[in-house]
Amino acid sequence: MFLGLDGVEIGLLIVFLCLFGGILSGFPVAFAIGGSAIISFGIIAGLDSAGLLIHQAIDTGSSDYADLIAEGVRTDAISVFRYPDLERIGEPVFPQGWEVALDRNLSFVVNRMNERVLAGQSIETLLAVLMFVLMGITLERSKIANDLLLTMARVFGPLPGGLAVSIVVVGAFLAASTGIVGATVVTMGLLALPTMLRNNYSPELATGVIAASGTLGQIIPPSIVIVLLGTLAGDLYSAAQEERAQLAGCSDALTYLGEPAVVSVGTLFQAALLPGIMLAVLYALYAFGFALLNPSKAPAVELGTTNSEVITRGESLTWFLGVPAALIGGLILLSSAGIIGNQNVAVDSFSQAGQTASLRTNVTPECQASMIDLHGQETWDAAISEQQAIDAAGGVVQAVQLTDEQRVEQLAINIEDAAPIGTGIAIGLVLLALILTTARGISPSSDPRPLWIGLGALVLGLLVDALFISPISSPGLTVVMLALPLIVAFWACRYGFELLTQNELLRVVFPPLILIVAVLGSILGGITNPTPAAALGAGGAIMLAAYRKLRDEGKSGKIIIMSTFAVIIMILVGVNFDLRITQSVVGFENWVAFIVAKGAYLYALFGLLFGCWTLFRSGVLSPVVRETAKVTSMVFTILIGSQLLNLVVISFGGEHYIQQFLRSFDNEIRVFLMVMLVLFVLGFVLDFLEIIYIVVPIVGPVIYGGTFDPKWVTIMIAVNLQTSFLTPPFGFALFYLRGVAPPEVTTQHIYRGVIPFVLIQVLGLAILWFFPSVVTIIPDLIPN
Secondary structure (H helix, E strand, O other), X not given: OHHHOOHHHHHHHHHHHXXXXXXXXXXXXXXXXXXXXXXXXXXXXHXXXXXXXEEEEEOOOOHHHHHHHHOOOOHHHOOXXXXXXXXXXXXXXXXXXXXXXXXXXXXXXXXXHHHHHHOOOOHHHHHHHHHHHHHHHHHHHOOHHHHHHHHHHHHHOOOOOHHHHHHHHHHHHHHHHOOOHHHHHHHHXXXXXXXXXXXXXXXXXXXXXXXXHHHHHHOOOOOHHHHHHHHHHHHHHHHHHHHHHHHOOOOOXXXXXXXXXXXXXXXXXXXXXHHHHHHHXXXXXXXXXXXXXXXXXXXXXXXXXXXXXXXXXXXXXXXXXXXXXXXXXXXXXXXXXXXXXXXXXXXXXXXXXXXXXXXXXXXXXXXXHHHHHHHOHHHHHHHHHHHHHHHHOOOOOOOOEOXXXXXXXXXXXXXXXXXXXXXXXXXXXXXXXXXXXXXXXXXXXXXXXXXHHHHHHHHHHHHHHHHHOOOOOOHHHHHHHHHHHHHHHHHHHHHXXXXXXXXXXXXXXXXXXXXXXXXXHHHHOOOOOHHHHHHHHHHHHHXXXXXXXXXXXXXXXXXXXXXXXXXXXXXXXXXXXXXXOOXXXXXXXXXXXHHHHHHHHHHHHHHHHHHHHHHHHOOOHHHHHHHHHHHXXXXXXXXXXXXXXXXXXXXXXXXXXXXXXXXXXXXXXHHHHHHHHHHHHHOOOOOHHHHHHHHHHHHHHHHOOOOOOHHHHHHHHHHXXXXXXXXXXXXXXXXXXXXXXXXXXXXXXXXXXXXXXXXXXXXXXXXXXXXXXXXXXXXXHOOO
């Protein structure tokens, strides 16, 4: 044994040292990873050829090994860590020679590039990275952060530590809209740090809160980290659970688990929402508590008001709290009473198929014992009872085609059970009402008559829906009957928008907020997957930036606004009308709807192209596209380089060696804590991309092959990786901030400032450990 270490252990040390040296060499990380893979393989191959790297493997021909097999111990469970006293034999780390390993690596590289980069199942999801990067950089170049920082400082400034709290709020907002850590930290460092220092804020608090808030984009959706980690976690979890099911004696993971072994990026976005908000709240509470204990280091600052006229407390409570609560509460109350609800009365051509048992019970005795250990005897007995009831009834009821009489009868039942007012119409009218009531509170001195007329029109719309529109009314008839109330309501809302724009907070926050709701709402609500949502976000960011640029130039942004409304019209028409004009029979109203939707689509496309032209002629689009290409190319180049490094580790048995070590503990809690500690320590020297693509694939089969919820495991890793931006000496957020900080702010200030926020990260991990429902509650509530 060379240096008293096993040959595989020396190989792992060589890989790590080459990787660490490549990162410190000054070369771009994307190329340093691939280079370190080639160099480390060459060194290991040379030492192996010289006979210096000897792996002490278990002698499978020994009597002790045969005794273990006779006792029923699985071969994969026998390792030098579990049974250190077994006889061993020395063999090269490349048993068939390094030439064979090189040939195998080259073929694997081609296969992996095809599967994971060029044409694999995850390529569509990885396209979301490009769109989210484009969305983030476009919004960053549109100066949205400037307006948000100034506005939030005016809102929170009068509070103790208010400027620090405003930084956290803006950081969370930018995380949900841009997700680009570097851009967020640099922007807030340039704009907010000098202001905080001028107002006698502690340099440590100022730099710490800016660096930490900038990293919220790593966990708050839409997060690039979650997109990259999710595509990897889905494959690792599926493969690990299939292997676990085979070891349990079951045919597949679906039989063993009772559910598909699947985790998607959309589900992870749902799971990451509350942990991201929780971290932002913890940051803000720390800043507020620091200010209370050290008022001279985080004083309150009065920067002016965000509203053009004075609003009394009574008016604020009435229009901003009381009336919205009454509207939303009324909507919930009427929904629970059955007055507002689903009006879909469509009847399927086939009857509903019967339910199967909660678990598959026709399994081998070995699989049955494993399933009882996993689910419990009570659950297994319940599944047996369900299956016996199904068998007694003649088996699972099959779906059969309904006759015309049965369909008519079922339609009558559905019409009778339908609610008088549709949910979609009710929610839309309530949203319009909130616009009008908020406008009334923003400007109490303005003429309220248009707002009252609009509210009356909305009430009239509800009455028309309840009295004259039945569940079987056609979409065209519904539009005609609601046309007059909606026209009046839109006229009133236009007046309301003029009042709302008098409030700086709404004027700054509302446009990006709509974009965030559109992107995240479509993903979290299960409407679409992240890639189309990312494309929607990129297009919306371009139009928002173009509108901002036109307003800065003193030009009208009506084309952009009308294009936005065209998108809304296109979506509403597509949801409510049948636009399949290739059918043999197409009704008149569907033809009209198709023409309207087509016209809206063409106008929206024109608006998007006009927005691109506006940004191009003003010199914004070219650097945005260039920067997007740089970031995306870096991500995919790191992906390719990390695959090379992984294959090197696999070729000499390093991956199997590490997995054997982790599995030897037979305690998945201890293993997971150990992995989390290693990831935390590696965060001091490695970027999140290297950890995701180099470390996670090695430890993933172990941590995803147990009983832990894969959503919880992935979010725990993501929160842990977030600290890699903050931990000295290689935290990227610290470098970004150091580059834009004033000369009086030293590196020691920045390092001391981030320490409390790193501890808050650890506290956040502890909260997620003891309360995993913080991660799982939203995915459990929202079906996918």
